[in-house]
Amino acid sequence: MTKSATATVRQSARKAPKGNAPAPQTKPAAKPAAELTGIELARANVAAKAESGVGITLHSSGKPIKGLAAEPVVAKPQRKMLRTISKIIGHPGKGNCVHRFHLYKEGMTLLDCKTTEGLIPSDVTFYAQCGYLELRDPTDAEYEAAVKAWEASRKTTDDQAKAA
Numbered sequence: 092m093t094k095s096a097t098a099t100v101r102q103s104a105r106k107a108p109k110g111n112a113p114a115p116q117t118k119p120a121a122k123p124a125a126e127l128t129g130i131e132l133a134r135a136n137v138a139a140k141a142e143s144g145v146g147i148t149l150h151s152s153g154k155p156i157k158g159l160a161a162e163p164v165v166a167k168p169q170r171k172m173l174r175t176i177s178k179i180i181g182h183p184g185k186g187n188c189v190h191r192f193h194l195y196k197e198g199m200t201l202l203d204c205k206t207t208e209g210l211i212p213s214d215v216t217f218y219a220q221c222g223y224l225e226l227r228d229p230t231d232a233e234y235e236a237a238v239k240a241w242e243a244s245r246k247t248t249d250d251q252a253k254a255a
Contacts, residue, residue, distance in 0.1 A: 165244065168237040172202040173229035176215065182223050188214055195224070202237075 176199050182192045194210055195218070204210040219226045229237075 165241065168202060168234070168241055170229060170234055172205065172212070173200050173234060173237055174226045175200050175229065176224055177227035178225040180223055180225070182218075188217070192218065192223070200229075201226075 176195060176197050179195070179197055182189055191209075191211070191214055195204070195215060199210075199215075201212040201215055204212040204215055215224070215226070218224045
């Protein structure tokens, strides 16, 4: 092969798009003046889809799909999520998420930690494994009371949905 033929092959190889080349990106649309949080935007999208009849937001049973509901669907409480912080022994003072340790108080359940902004239930179980605090399992009466409260709240939301 001559030099000119080799140069032509190299140039053509450079110009041809590769099979795994990324697709050209377009610029995102301008953001609206009133910024919405992610969850507000998702809820607005779900509501708009439900109004226009586009997309499937209902299960075959007629109930909304959990991830697509306009309002968050609260799951039935589980025993492990009702474990309570019974005793805080103390943190050694360095490492192991010490910057969040002071946020957890005695009497909090893992469910409280899950629903409160800035608290993480896995932190509590990690601290319990390290021996920084102790968890108490719920009694049968506490569990039954939580399930009854959940069923009562669910009944009211179902009644409101049927009325609408």
